[in-house]
Amino acid sequence: GNSVTQMEGPVTLSEEAFLTINCTYTATGYPSLFWYVQYPGEGLQLLLKATKADDKGSNKGFEATYRKETTSFHLEKGSVQVSDSAVYFCALPGRSGGGADGLTFGKGTHLIIQP
Amino acid sequence: DTGVSQNPRHKITKRGQNVTFRCDPISEHNRLYWYRQTLGQGPEFLTYFQNEAQLEKSRLLSDRFSAERPKGSFSTLEIQRTEQGDSAMYLCASSSGLSGNTIYFGEGSWLTVV
Numbered sequence: 613g614n615s616v617t618q619m620e621g622p623v624t625l626s627e628e629a630f631l632t633i634n635c636t637y638t639a640t641g642y643p644s645l646f647w648y649v650q651y652p653g654e655g656l657q658l659l660l661k662a663t664k665a666d667d668k669g670s671n672k673g674f675e676a677t678y679r680k681e682t683t684s685f686h687l688e689k690g691s692v693q694v695s696d697s698a699v700y701f702c703a704l705p706g707r708s709g710g711g712a713d714g715l716t717f718g719k720g721t722h723l724i725i726q727p
Numbered sequence: 728d729t730g731v732s733q734n735p736r737h738k739i740t741k742r743g744q745n746v747t748f749r750c751d752p753i754s755e756h757n758r759l760y761w762y763r764q765t766l767g768q769g770p771e772f773l774t775y776f777q778n779e780a781q782l783e784k785s786r787l788l789s790d791r792f793s794a795e796r797p798k799g800s801f802s803t804l805e806i807q808r809t810e811q812g813d814s815a816m817y818l819c820a821s822s823s824g825l826s827g828n829t830i831y832f833g834e835g836s837w838l839t840v841v
Contacts, residue, residue: 716772
């Protein structure tokens with residue numbers, strides 16, 4: 613089944629620092645890839661997605677490029693803000709336990725931005 | 728779009744009681760999903776519906792859990808005889824089922840079993 617591995621957190625950075633959160637995946641074929649963000653006490657919000665290899669998804673200053681050669685979809689942002697503090701989840705369609713529908717998520721990376 | 732709506736947002740219940748959560752998906756989304764999320768973990772799939780049909784259930788969904796989507800619109804998730812291990816956030820999500828399969832989540836319903 614499909615699976616996602618993302619870097620463990622928490623990741624603590626100072627405001628305006630450069631951010632990278634690593635995500636690698638195992639999948640059959642070339643599925644769409646997603647990053648979701650979860651603010652404290654809230655549900656998940658779609659941050660960005662890429663639907664095919666070499667696509668770059670972007671939103672709110674965040675970017676991620678679908679790399680089939682390295683099976684990666686790392687999340688980057690050039691200058692983080694305190695308001696970016698949240699938990700970030702990498703995800704892809706299909707489930708690790710089998711089944712084609714729904715999403716499989718990584719364990720999440722808690723990002724803490726200090727002023 | 729009004730987004731995926733869930734209620735109640737928070738529920739505290741005593742062990743052994745029954746609880747029910749409601750989800751209203753984005754209108755015209757024919758797929759609806761339930762996930763469970765515990766602290767420090769990513770969401771885990773519980774079940775999903777295509778219109779009113781429940782097509783798949785995870786082994787995480789014990790026989791104390793039941794989900795319905797009677798008219799293919801809103802859905803309910805009921806937990807009977809709650810246990811402390813049921814304490815979690817229950818997330819509902821919906822999608823159109825089209826290619827790309829972007830899934831949109833609600834705000835979640837927090838359950839605390841005491």
